[in-house]
Amino acid sequence: MANTQPKHGEHYDYIIVGGGTAGCVLANRLSADPKNNVLLLEAGKSDNYHWVHIPVGYLYCIGNPRTDWMMKTAPEAGLNGRSLTYPRGKVLGGCTSVNGMIYMRGQAADYDIWRQLGNPGWGWEDVLPYFLKSEDHHAGDSEMHRGGGEWKVSKQRLTWDILRSVQRGAQEFGIHPRADFNDGNNEGSGFFEVNQKDGVRWNTAKGFLRPAMKRGNLRVLTEAHTHRLLLEGRTVTGVEYHRGGQTHHALARREVLLAAGAINSPKLLELSGIGRPDVLNQHGIKVQHAMEGVGENLQDHLQIRTVYTVKNAKTLNTMANSLFGKAKIAMQYGLARSGPMSMAPSQFGMFTKSRPDLATPDLEYHVQPLSTEKLGDPLHPFPAITVSVCNLRPDSIGASHIQSTDLQQQPDIRLNYLSAETDRAVALASIKQVRKVMTAKALAPHEPQEILPGPDCISDGDILGAVGDIATTIFHPVGTCKMGTDNGAVVDPELKVHGLSGLRVVDASIMPKIVSGNTASPVVMIAEKAADMILAEARVPA
Incomplete structure (x- = not known):
């Protein structure tokens, strides 16, 4: 469940939706300043579950409603009509609680391409410091690695x-x-090097969230299902969430940070009336903010x-x-x-x-x-x-869109493999x-x-x-709220949603192109960089 620190009512400086790979990093970095009151909402339960921590336990976490959203893809023509099981972590730590634990950054060229696509500040030399910032590498400090951070990297x-x-x-x-x-x-x-400590899985809940939960300015709620974003005109003011059979409204004085992942982040935008008008109209959702790129550009390995x-x-x-x-x-x-x-x-x-x-x-x-x-x-x-x-660099592009207004129904996930x-x-x-x-x-x-x-x-x-x-997925969906400045982009290089204030997306969905390797550690990097941008903006006088 949550920590038992004092509540701050239903007003916070920052509300983080999703206690997964990115959300745990954000919660740590933003609550490091005692002036910031932070709320973290996670739909799943605590990671206090033995199969999360035993490395081979991924076999028992995938396909287990205790830790998995239990999604499936639509039937895929390229896979002879098969529908694939599509695991997504529904637990503190998110996919770092159920994934393959491989520590991989990708290639320098991946990030240089991001920059060339109109995203200044996202080239290799820009992002490398954020990989290093949280790393605790088994070999200690070197030109390309660091020791002492929150994100443990071990030999097998x-x-x-x-x-x-x-x-x-x-x-x-x-x-x-x-x-x-x-x-x-x-x-x-x-x-492969792995995110483990002494033969035990190391997830972002252990590395980032648990130390931060000792702070009185961070409130963590598990089994809290965010239903929609609250808008006043073009400003996102908070969220509506369901927990324990009750509906709650939480308001953000500064920003809402959507970190629900490449499938659930576009789902929440669409449920909030933000997305493609044709998708929203199909389900009777009033268009609050038309955005053609929401849910598009889905890529996977x-x-x-x-x-x-x-x-x-x-x-x-x-x-x-x-x-x-x-x-x-x-x-x-x-x-x-x-x-x-x-x-x-x-x-x-x-x-x-x-x-x-x-x-x-x-x-x-x-x-x-x-x-x-x-x-x-x-x-x-x-x-x-x-x-x-x-x-590593597929040209087949898919999409993920809601199938109804029912919060419990998974999106229609089409990879077009x-x-x-x-x-x-x-x-x-x-x-x-x-x-x-x-x-x-x-x-x-x-x-x-x-x-x-x-x-x-x-x-x-x-x-x-x-x-x-x-053929089967290795569970690396990205790109559904892509970063950029073209008509299909959802967020700008500061991860702010185009045309709205008070809202950023911080997870794998912002990748304009999939990285050439496993995706967990790039998401940690994205969250580190986002936290720096958020805190820097907060320090600027209004």
């Missing part, structure tokens, strides 16, 4: 020989080992899972498929916070190019010493590895690249044999058909 606590064999095999084809994925150029291979059986190698499949093996795994974690229960979903990664003329990598591999038919299914009873690969010809070409190239790497001499002792998509998929048509059956 176990290794797998089969993954080192994959690394040696990839090197035969020009994918060389890389010491650091986070210096602005992530090309190469290596073992689609991952293709390939599976290979292996010999002469230890994998989690064989370890976990016996009572003795399971007992040993539990003992390893109980005694030393190590072993498979401390694993991130992916341990080893590679960044490379789908074709040689590209300036920077457009493919990310997540390689795992295990295999299943799909996420959440039992492990296969034979030794195998999963070599997943995703297109593989609708762009370029994305289909990258998918083909990535499968062929995986197959090439698996023929490496370094892997010969393991005799890898493809079982997914399968050796019968030879023609381009067969491969694309199989991709439609096996």
Whole structure:
């Protein structure tokens, strides 16, 4: 639930909607000034739940209404009509309480592109200080890293020989080992660093929110569902939220900060009459402020899972498929916070190019010493590895819009995966690249044999058909309230909503283009930069 600090009535300086990745950072930074009264509203519960903290617990948090919004995508033509489970964290810490824990900034070029799209202050040299600001890197201070911050970055606590064999095999084809994925150029291979402390998940609730909850000027309410923003003309004055069967109004003296994520932030704007008139009219919502870009520009990383059986190698499949093996795994974690229960979903990664003329990598591999038919299914009873690969910069663009005025109904989430010809070409190239790497001499002792998509998929048509059956999201939605100055932009470079005062959006939805890597730490950076801008503006005399 909440902290038990004194209440400040229903008037606050800042109201933060969403206690997830960004919201926890904002709550910490804004309440650091005792003059600021801050309210944080989170629809989910506390992160005081054991599966949040045990790294392998993501398997039990996804698809669990205790921690997940339980969303699904619309059927996707590019995925042969399949609808995908679309997890979103509904808990303090948001997606950092349920995600893969991989610490990744993306590429310097990602942010330079943001700046080139009309967003001054968002280039690599502008955002790097905000990555560094909160970082607590296991190696301490260096040119590219810092120690002592709130956002812990650790080495993983176990290794797998089969993954080192994959690394040696990839090197035969020009994918060389890389010491650091986070210096602005992530090309190469290596073992992911993770947001953990001593083998336990580290989320933004632990790092940022919990220390701030000791302050008397921060009020945190869980199980508080924000229904709409309150407007007076073109000024957002507060929010209406539901909690404990009652409706409440909270008013903001300075600003409302929408940090509900790439799916729920546009939903709340639309429920408040802010968005595309055609969408609002369809549901009988009065248009308070027309904005064509709300809910548009949805981007995500689609991952293709390939599976290979292996010999002469230890994998989690064989370890976990016996009572003795399971007992040993539990003992390893109980005694030393190590072993498979401390694993991130992916341990080893590679960044490379789908074709040689590209300036920077457009493919990310997540390689795992295990295999299943799909996420959440039992492990296969034979030794195998999963070599997943995703297109980092998809051209397929989707949208997310409300389906009704019912707060409990999820939006209509349409990613339009593989609708762009370029994305289909990258998918083909990535499968062929995986197959090439698996023929490496370094892997010969393991005799890898493809079982997914399968050796019968030879023609381009067969491969694309199989991709439609096996590809899945890795849960990186962004872009639905994009930053910029064009007609489709929702927020400006200070993250203020165009045409309105008293409202900013601070989460993954503001990304104009998806970053070339995992998205959690870029959202922490966005919140750090937003907090600085908000506090700087507050210091300027009216």
